[in-house]
Amino acid sequence: YTAEHQPEGNSGGWQGQSRSRDVARTGQGGGEGNVCGIVGYVGKRDAAPVLIEGLHRLEYRGYDSAGLAVMHRGRLRVTKTAGRVQDLRDKLSGQTAKSTIGIGHTRWATHGEPNETNAHPHTDTAARVAIVHNGIIENAEQLRDQLQASGVRLVTDTDTEALAHMIAAELAEREDVTLEDAVIRTLHRVEGAYGLVVLDIKNPDQLVVARNGSPIVLGLGENEMFVASDVSALVRYTRQVIYLEDGEIATITASAYHTKTLTGTDNSDNKTPTTVDADAGDYELGEYSDYMRKEIHEQPDALRRALRGRLDDRFATARLGGINLDARQLRNIKNVKFLGCGSAYYAGQMGAALVEELARIPADAEPASEFRYRSPVVDPDTLYVAVSQSGETIDTLMAVQELKRKGGQVIGAVNVVGSAIGRECGHGIFLHAGPEVAVASTKALTNMAVNFALLALLLGRVRDMSAANGQRVVNGLRNLPEQVSRMLNAEDDIATIAHQYAAADHMFFIGRVRGWPVAREGAQKLKEISYVHAEAYQAGELKHGPLALIAREMPSVVIIPSDDLVAKNLSTIEQIKARGGPVIALTSTDIPEGLADATIRVPRAEPELEPILLNVPLQILAYHAAAKLGRDIDKPRNLAKSVTVE
Structure with missing residues (x-):
């Protein structure tokens, strides 16, 4: 889907397939403990500074250790610290060796203590393969036991180290096995969530990347390629990105990439680059000491973006072309249910109240984490709205998949165009909040609520809401940015x-x-x-x-x-x-x-x-x-x- 921009603003468009002209906004997601960061690079630059800069951009996610691996003269150079990215930078300050390929990681511990040994990247015994990984391998204990039984000496407490040894073993088994094949064979034995990047010293011009449940995005440059768990790590270098889907793997070199499914089907032709509507400045603090306060103060502009082009004075209604429902389909909706987690759930409660008041349609909200576990009765006349800032929230994504399996009518309300929920739903409401870095949601929550007001207005006007009442709400929505500005002046x-x-x-x-x-x-x-x-x-x-x-x-x-x-x-x-x-x-x-x-x-x-x-x-x-x-x-x-x- 895409945020469809028109001369006067945006109509809230949302399309199921990305195009080269598509505009995406950024968000967050992923991690070994939900918040880890991944960066990879292959190209013509010195890799280490690129990796350090990318890791710095991911620091907001929270982490307890950091590390990187680069290739120099056919050998891996791995540098890790149980401290901050600046500590990693300091460790590298005396090194003069240059490398044009490498991977980096910030880790939030799940398997093993937060120390230098358990920090990523992890390697096999011969230091041939290096890997960084977000997610949790659910059968890690079984895999580690198998490796130790075969004589492998494990040096960390992590689930990730097992993957490095397994990939190296696949490569050693036959000389004609490619790195991509070795990764695919390894992942067929893995249960759980992952986003990962693999570096092999005998394939010095390529990185292999895979995703299942943890976000991975490729960045396309001129004779250089980037990988990250979040586009915030990439926007300083490129705004052209490819989002991997769950169950996909990619091999990248400085000048090319190809993608396939883990079952071996090449799907590179379906991967059209998306343009990220953000730049490095969006992630700078500027005059603020922290991102939460910055994002609180960005709310008037965020509201203006959400409303631009979506208020229809002629018919006293809202334009939300992205939901892909005509007036007849809107009138057939008998109930509305909002599904989200945390602040998105509370925003959904606000949305449900708005729908009932303005459209007089029964509506409620439910935690997405509960929805899929209670064997819900899915009503074909109910409109389900999946709400997530990042568009990667696993509970909400699984609720969407449950709804689709049962024939439910579901739209997304997300802040990240290329996100998993956005792609799974195929259509919905783009929040237009802009990048939100702080863990505590502020401007995204406000934009969720105002977008739900637009949805409620649209539903009301195809029913019995009068034009006069609709215009009252339109005018009220138009006044919100200035009213929020006045409140910020009372900080x-x-x-x-x-x-x-x-x-x-x-x-x-x-x-x-x-x-x-x-x-x-x-x-x-x-x-x-x-x-x-x-x-x-x-x-x-x-x-x-x-x-x-x-x-x-x-x-x-x-x-x-x-x-x-x-x-x-x-x-x-x-x-x-x-x-x-x-x-x-x-x-x-x-x-x-x-x-x-x-x-x-x-x-x-x-x-x-x-x-x-x-x-x-x-x-x-x-x-x-x-x-x-x-x-x-x-x-x-x-x-x-x-x-x-x-």
Whole structure:
């Protein structure tokens, strides 16, 4: 599919097959522990600086060790560290040997401790083959046992080392075995997820690359080729890329590439390069100290991109050509279900509320991780929306595949054109958020919600929503970027409140109806980057148990949209205050002075759209609480930007 750009903007186009003119935006995904990074290079440049630069671009993903392998005068030179990419750079600073081919890796440990020995790349005993690998080999223990029984001495605790020995053994078995054949034969014995790159000193002009469940992208240069787990590692050198599909393998040289399936079918003719609509500057911090704050402040522009060309004043509706459904098909939709994980799931809840309010169609959201395990009843009249920033989230991808097996009607809502979910769905809604680097989603979540508002508007206008009501929503959507800008101007005031309550060990986030998914997302943001325990509750549920926890040490954030439930939300504040609990009110309406201990005000929007605005101050609140506590905001512990293994 592609983000279809028109002279006045974009219509949200999404096509099942890429073309050479296609425009892709970037995202994240992959990793041995979901977040590892892969870089490979073959060409005319000195390989080591290219690899180091690529690994630097992947540092945001989180890692505990780094390494690279280059070939010099027919021998492997492997350099590894249990530290940062800068430590690796320092280790290489005294080396003058040049190489035009190499592979690099940043590792997040899953098999074995995070030390230099377990760092990638891994080699066979004779140091003929070097390999870097993302993913988890599920039958690694069995493979390692077989190798040791045959006399191989394993020196690491990793699953990846087994692959290096197995590939080397295949190459040694017969002289006419190619590196590609050796990799294919090895992978036929492997169970699990992988994205990998293999280097062989007896094939000094080529790299072999394979993918199954962990993203791999090829970068096409002039007499040079690149490999990475994320295009962010490539955009400094090229914007022409090829995305590998699961079950595919590629062999690349400086001047050519070919791809085939693991069953041996050549499919190079189906691989048309995609142009990445991003450059190295998109991944620079600029004036900001970290990516999360940068991406919070990029939201007005991200919203403008999402809305450009998609608001139809003539018919008071939305244009979403990428969903590939005409008016008759839209009218036949009886239900809408959003499937996502984490923030994407909460955005789906916001989307479900918008669809029910604007289109009067039953809608709900469900965690994609639960959907495929409960033997779901798939209704052919239901529109399923698979939501993922990276487009690589394994739980959501597997839910899409389950739906397709059962004949479900599914579209994607992703931020990465060449992603697995995008390709699997074939059509859907492109988020237009731009590259999002920080683990905690901000602008992608906001753009998910605004795209779901567009979908709800479109569904409403093919049904009974009046033109006047449709135009009201169109105007409200058009106002959102400026309203978000106004909230960002109040960042210092929100930061003051965040600093005041950052020392709390626990916080509640309370909301009703429209405010409920906002509360859930607000609690998620706070706990994932500040490590403050936070729970979200529906306001009416407080008196059914959680009220017992209210105390002076337990602040509550109460979300108060300007709807007909204001009085009930004010009553909730009174209940909390009566029990000594501090209250931070997040509101788009007037509330009595002094009722809350602190108040965060947002501009009043069209009522259905207010949850989109109410999210933004909670992002700022979480950010400044985490900063006050000295947290690593962009790379919170134990978390990954994209979860591509279970």
